Amino acid sequence: MRTDPDAAQTLISDEDFLKFQEFFYRKTGIQFECSKRYFVDKRLVERIEATGSSSFRSYFTMLRFQATGEELQHLTNLMTVNETYFFREEYQFKCLVDSILPELTARRAKGHPIRIWSIPSSSGEEAYSIAIYLLEFWKGLAEWDIEIISSDIDTKILSAARQGFYSARSIQHLPARLLNKYFTHTDDGYQACMDLREAVEFTRVNLTEPADTRSYRDFDIIFCRNLLIYFDELSRKTAAQTFFDAMRPGGFLCLGHSESMSRISSIYKIRKFPEAIVYQKPLESR
């Protein structure tokens, strides 16, 4: 496999890169800046060679028109980093406590808990991060009840999430103070404390199955980060519509930093907060 940067540069021209950049954004919502050129070129060259394509052009044609879409999926997996850890994309949690929750609570009568849905749960890092952030950084918790529900299609990973064991890599971005407060050191890593584990309800859900999601209603905030990039276009639209029905009017949807709802559906309103861009179910909608 040829991996040296010079080889990649000779194979992927500036024009090729721009064409690929536009196409990939249209298909996945992922926007690669020119600063990511080496990263993108390297992976493109890898796939051009692995598929036996004679040039970027023939590979690109295959990518666009392959009936199964298999190569696009393969390339998408390669272009995305599939890992999760505590406080990943922390700016969205800051947005949650500094912008989203103050706006939600300002228009909400007390007495009903604020409901948060985190999907996919994976091994629970995101849901527990939300819980820690609320406990540590949201004063409103003194006045409001919060429910956190975290779902995944994989029952094994849900079981792991409930147990809350994590590697050192998984907790590496947690400040020491929070690590000591919410985790106990075990022989081979860390375990979330009982209070934290009891703060999250883990449930099994297939997001693309209406029978599974029908009962998921009245959420105020949904975190669905770095999942839709793995879906085909139809499944992405279905997920966007499912979230719409799962949310209260005015509810907020947080996607991964490289994902864009604008490329999937026009039913959401774009909200630009100081910390992050999120998507809102219009208040006037039902």
Next chain:
Amino acid sequence: MAIIKIPKTRTAGSDERRRPRDCAGLVAELSDGSPVARRWAARDLAECPDGTAALLERLKQEPDISVREVIFTSLTRIGHFAAVLGLVECLHSEDVALRNEAIDALKQMPDEVAPVMHGMLMDADSDVRIFAVNILESLRHPQVESWLIEVIESDPHVNVCATAVDLLGEVGSSAARQALAHLKGRFPDEPYVQFAADLALRRIDED
């Protein structure tokens, strides 16, 4: 106040179902006054191919964009001939949003669209033929290039040919070379066609 946990995910406060969830009930619910009920009916009708005509009929009058999006998704999921024909019919609409949504839906149904693509490319309305070429732009089907060649060989409208030749510049192979040369002869006084055909030929030669 605290982070609380409930034993089971809460469902809607009250059961809003007023009609049975069989196909006939769902079709009736498409006319419900509540967009929530219409959205759910449209979603569940994806499992009822017999509801295709009702979904297409609703599409023409549905004012709520969120319901409309679900109708398009369900028609795409149903994907049979009547659904495809109904979506193709939307290409004749004066409603730009409806047309664009139909184009997006058709792009996602390569196998189902293939049998009607020739008909779309022969439509009497040149705008519809341009929309058909727009669909080809990301239709995952091995015949894309041959359809584009068919367009530049025979379509009498310069704008339809210009749209097709643009795309051939990206995806054309040596199979398109003769048709591109012929196209230049058909439109000798159209500078854009000359430019785009030359560009496509150059790119093919570079391969």
